[in-house]
Amino acid sequence: MKPYRKVAVIGAGLTKFMRRALETGRELSFYAAKEALSSSGLKFKDIQSVVMATAPDAFDGVHMKGEYLADGAGGFKRPYMRSYVGGGSGVFAIIHGWYMVASGMFDTCLVVAEEKMSSCQPHPQAAFNSIYDHTLERPLGVNLLWIFALEMQRYMHVHKISEEEIALVSVKNKKNALDHPSAQVAEEVTVKDVLNSEIMAWPVRRLMVSPTSDGAAAIVLAAEHIARRVSEKPVWIEGIGWCLDTSFWTNRDLYYPDYVEKAARMAYEMAGIKEPSKEIHIAEPYDPFAYKELHHMEGLLLCKRGEAAKLTAKGVTQRNGDLPVCPSGGLLGVGNPIAAAGLMKVCEIFWQLRGEAGKRQVPGNPKRGVAQAWGDLMQVGTVVVLGI
Amino acid sequence: MKEQRVGIIGIGAVPARSASPDVSYREMIFEAAQKAYYEAGIEPEQVDTFVCLSEDFNEGVSIFDEYVPDQLGAVLKPVHTICGDGLYGIASVFMQIRTGVFQIGVVEAHSKLSNIVIRGKVEEMGLEPLYTRWTGLHSYFIAGLEMRRFLYETGIKEEDCAEVVRRFKENAIFNPLAAYPSRISTEDVLNSRKIATPLKELDIAPQADGAVVLVLAREDAVRSLKRDAVWIEGISFFTGEPHIDSRDFGRASYAELSARKALEMAGIKNIRKEVNLAEICDVFSYKALQHIEAIGLAKKGESGMLLREGFFDFNGEIPVNLSGGYMGIGAMSEATVLYQVLEVVKQLRGEAGNRQVKNAKVGIVQSWRGIPTSSGATLILGV
Amino acid sequence: MKVRGKDLKKDDFERTIKIEYHPKLLYAWDAGYAVGKFLQGLKEGKILGIRCRKCDRILVPPRAFCELCFVPLDEWVELKDTGRVNTFSISYISWDVRRLEKPEIPAVIEIDGASPGIGILHLLGEVKPEEVKVGMKVKAVWKKESERIGAITDILYFKPLKGEE
Numbered sequence: 001m002k003p004y005r006k007v008a009v010i011g012a013g014l015t016k017f018m019r020r021a022l023e024t025g026r027e028l029s030f031y032a033a034k035e036a037l038s039s040s041g042l043k044f045k046d047i048q049s050v051v052m053a054t055a056p057d058a059f060d061g062v063h064m065k066g067e068y069l070a071d072g073a074g075g076f077k078r079p080y081m082r083s084y085v086g087g088g089s090g091v092f093a094i095i096h097g098w099y100m101v102a103s104g105m106f107d108t109c110l111v112v113a114e115e116k117m118s119s120c121q122p123h124p125q126a127a128f129n130s131i132y133d134h135t136l137e138r139p140l141g142v143n144l145l146w147i148f149a150l151e152m153q154r155y156m157h158v159h160k161i162s163e164e165e166i167a168l169v170s171v172k173n174k175k176n177a178l179d180h181p182s183a184q185v186a187e188e189v190t191v192k193d194v195l196n197s198e199i200m201a202w203p204v205r206r207l208m209v210s211p212t213s214d215g216a217a218a219i220v221l222a223a224e225h226i227a228r229r230v231s232e233k234p235v236w237i238e239g240i241g242w243c244l245d246t247s248f249w250t251n252r253d254l255y256y257p258d259y260v261e262k263a264a265r266m267a268y269e270m271a272g273i274k275e276p277s278k279e280i281h282i283a284e285p286y287d288p289f290a291y292k293e294l295h296h297m298e299g300l301l302l303c304k305r306g307e308a309a310k311l312t313a314k315g316v317t318q319r320n321g322d323l324p325v326c327p328s329g330g331l332l333g334v335g336n337p338i339a340a341a342g343l344m345k346v347c348e349i350f351w352q353l354r355g356e357a358g359k360r361q362v363p364g365n366p367k368r369g370v371a372q373a374w375g376d377l378m379q380v381g382t383v384v385v386l387g388i
Numbered sequence: 389m390k391e392q393r394v395g396i397i398g399i400g401a402v403p404a405r406s407a408s409p410d411v412s413y414r415e416m417i418f419e420a421a422q423k424a425y426y427e428a429g430i431e432p433e434q435v436d437t438f439v440c441l442s443e444d445f446n447e448g449v450s451i452f453d454e455y456v457p458d459q460l461g462a463v464l465k466p467v468h469t470i471c472g473d474g475l476y477g478i479a480s481v482f483m484q485i486r487t488g489v490f491q492i493g494v495v496e497a498h499s500k501l502s503n504i505v506i507r508g509k510v511e512e513m514g515l516e517p518l519y520t521r522w523t524g525l526h527s528y529f530i531a532g533l534e535m536r537r538f539l540y541e542t543g544i545k546e547e548d549c550a551e552v553v554r555r556f557k558e559n560a561i562f563n564p565l566a567a568y569p570s571r572i573s574t575e576d577v578l579n580s581r582k583i584a585t586p587l588k589e590l591d592i593a594p595q596a597d598g599a600v601v602l603v604l605a606r607e608d609a610v611r612s613l614k615r616d617a618v619w620i621e622g623i624s625f626f627t628g629e630p631h632i633d634s635r636d637f638g639r640a641s642y643a644e645l646s647a648r649k650a651l652e653m654a655g656i657k658n659i660r661k662e663v664n665l666a667e668i669c670d671v672f673s674y675k676a677l678q679h680i681e682a683i684g685l686a687k688k689g690e691s692g693m694l695l696r697e698g699f700f701d702f703n704g705e706i707p708v709n710l711s712g713g714y715m716g717i718g719a720m721s722e723a724t725v726l727y728q729v730l731e732v733v734k735q736l737r738g739e740a741g742n743r744q745v746k747n748a749k750v751g752i753v754q755s756w757r758g759i760p761t762s763s764g765a766t767l768i769l770g771v
Numbered sequence: 772m773k774v775r776g777k778d779l780k781k782d783d784f785e786r787t788i789k790i791e792y793h794p795k796l797l798y799a800w801d802a803g804y805a806v807g808k809f810l811q812g813l814k815e816g817k818i819l820g821i822r823c824r825k826c827d828r829i830l831v832p833p834r835a836f837c838e839l840c841f842v843p844l845d846e847w848v849e850l851k852d853t854g855r856v857n858t859f860s861i862s863y864i865s866w867d868v869r870r871l872e873k874p875e876i877p878a879v880i881e882i883d884g885a886s887p888g889i890g891i892l893h894l895l896g897e898v899k900p901e902e903v904k905v906g907m908k909v910k911a912v913w914k915k916e917s918e919r920i921g922a923i924t925d926i927l928y929f930k931p932l933k934g935e936e
Contacts, residue, residue, distance in 0.1 A: 084471055
């Protein structure tokens with residue numbers, strides 16, 4: 001079913017992604033929101049609604065975190081809503097903003113994603129153990145790394161993928177991020193560096209993991225009649241999709257993300273895309289761990305199952321390749337303030353399609369891009385297709 | 389292109405209880421979902437989108453969204469969580485259906501507040517960490533501040549607030565889903581333990597466990613399913629002043645703003661003449677009166693007097709909280725308001741039995757997210 | 772494009788005025804019908820599963836309804852306490868990011884008697900990390916009967932079953 005109304009992205013903004021920000025969550029939201037607003041051509045009084053995406057409350061240590069962050073994001077005497085799908089929230093934010101505007105209830109929406117993980121001491125990762133089942137899993141002393149390592153192991157086992165092939169993703173993304181102004185962990189590393197980095201939870205090594213970060217991102221959405229009036233190059237939301245799998249993750253085969261495929265199919269159908277590998281010019285799949293980029297490339301139907309590693313080795317996914325993947329530098333290079341990271345990918349596609357990505361610009365006038373985020377217990381896929 | 393209407397075609401709830409040790413939240417939600425789908429005449433495969441409402445710290449689980457799909461039959465379907473009360477969930481599904489992409493949507497809310505050992509410590513986490521939490525006070529102090537200011541600005545008395553508690557708990561006697569139906573006197577309320585004056589223990593709605601699921605559908609789906617829908621005539625949600633330092637304590641700005649928008653959407657010019665019954669948020673006794681005035685059912689300062697005169701009783705001009713409200717049903721964070729929606733739906737369908745309001749055609753439901761927020765929504769239903 | 776934000780270096784962070792808050796978040800979760808019975812089974816030294824009559828899957832951890840068929844379940848099945856490793860990891864980091872001398876080995880173990888691919892999360896023990904393989908057959912090592920309380924930790928870990936491939 002096609003939506004009745006068209007919605008466009010007309011502005012985007014980011015903060016630096018940092019290990020420990022001096023600013024509070026509210027201040028970070030404000031920086032990103034202000035930047036997005038000033039690049040959009042609209043004034044704050046033109047913003048009719050605000051959407052906030054932010055991941056677990058446990059990081060900031062504030063219950064009902066959405067309400068706490070509201071004023072930083074512009075949610076003052078305005079309709080304001082917070083959506084939450086774990087790590088998928090960053091891309092879900094634009095989907096949420098999309099349905100706010102596409103429904104006809106609002107003509108404009110300011111979408112903000114924020115994360116302040118550093119408040120959680122002694123280490124933010126510890127807060128993640130509360131995502132596991134409280135009765136049947138937590139008593140085992142669970143660790144966030146376990147679930148990624150278990151999935152990575154399964155993926156490598158089923159498709160016979162080597163550690164070297166996976167390390168290539170870290171090398172590519174960390175290098176791409178050197179050109180990103182917000183980047184936290186951009187650097188030149190070699191496959192050898194990655195494979196020599198300490199084992200955290202085998203097969204996951206330190207240089208295959210994105211860091212914990214503080215940061216915020218924001219975009220401005222507008223209905224067609226407003227977008228055409230105020231923006232020279234509106235970027236249209238052509239397709240959206242999202243999908244959540246069962247919480248019984250130990251009953252699933254983790255080697256393939258069905259939930260990403262279903263979400264992608266929903267988005268491609270809406271966008272009228274029949275052959276994603278040919279019709280998508282840039283992809284920004286979620287890459288919290290190096291193997292995840294490959295895993296998600298397959299879920300996004302950009303290549304056949306088990307083929308993503310081969311494409312990466314051939315250089316197809318480099319910025320000047322046939323299908324640039326994570327030209328921004330992704331989470332591995334720029335940083336991982338969970339919700340903001342997803343929206344950062346949307347911002348990247350926005351700038352790339354408008355030719356405004358500076359040193360990161362993918363050549364050849366890309367017209368269509370896909371951004372995807374993932375979250376929960378290997379469960380949720382959120383996908384957006386943007387076009388110009 | 390004429391906009392299709394969106395209606396509620398099924399709603400299922402488990403009886404609210406002070407504690408529910410024999411069932412897990414999954415099992416409670418499964419029961420509510422089965423009831424809702426049966427009433428709507430659908431299987432979960434036919435649902436296009438699911439919206440669930442929850443807050444992590446209330447559940448004791450980070451990313452509670454993970455645990456939602458199974459008991460709704462929503463595996464590998466579009467599901468997401470909204471951090472808001474029941475009416476926010478309805479607004480979300482309403483908007484999704486209005487995009488033209490979705491036809492049938494489900495809203496779910498539940499409460500297992502009995503599983504929180506020290507509730508006050510969770511509520512404390514809701515306070516702003518740098519400027520407010522350091523006081524070490526129970527978050528109820530904000531309600532105390534608000535109540536004091538509200539009574540001062542309106543001239544309403546504590547006795548009027550006590551009347552709210554008495555009447556709504558009595559209304560709950562006729563609601564089989566309510567957890568706290570009772571007959572108490574206003575003296576009981578006035579003499580109850582001081583919490584954060586003028587707030588007393590019985591001015592606070594007691595917490596409960598429960599689960600409720602709604603099915604919403606677009607007009608064409610309602611026709612093809614051959615159901616009678618209760619239509620959403622107006623819906624709006626607002627956040628007023630998120631932090632207590634910039635808040636006007638006497639007023640419920642979120643209620644004023646959302647009610648105005650919702651009534652405008654429904655084409656209602658005079659709420660007292662065109663609305664037949666109301667369900668408002670009474671999680672604190674004084675809030676009921678503040679909300680009644682905020683949505684326009686009474687002029688500033690009048691609500692106490694009208695309440696005492698029986699204006700809002702079952703036999704009055706505009707019955708309010710026939711469900712029992714939070715005082716009678718129980719305070720279930722996001723879920724209580726959907727029990728109130730259930731009441732209005734029953735009334736508009738003519739299924740409210742011995743508490744049926746005659747000629748009920750239009751109902752209004754108003755919500756508030758609770759302390760320390762200034763967020764709430766308003767919903768107008770009609771047949 | 773302006774990107775703002777002040778990144779605190781480690782020394783800055785040590786010197787900045789900090790407010791410490793120690794949350795006290797205690798929960799007593801109701802296990803409910805299905806998980807409650809499962810825990811009771813663990814106390815008795817059994818792993819229980821539940822069968823869906825519609826899709827014929829035998830599921831563990833048990834649940835009161837089949838999430839795919841959306842029907843209530845009530846046919847309990849006693850499963851074996853052996854299984855096969857579906858996937859595993861060797862973790863040198865604890866849950867709060869401390870380095871471990873002796874690594875932990877979490878694994879998803881498909882339980883014998885349940886449908887294929889249906890597993891539970893648990894730990895492996897009495898095995899060298901380099902010897903763990905996907906598909907390895909393992910058996911539960913239980914706590915002494917007097918020490919079992921009806922929790923997933925009534926199983927200490929799963930160890931390799933010798934002589935089986």
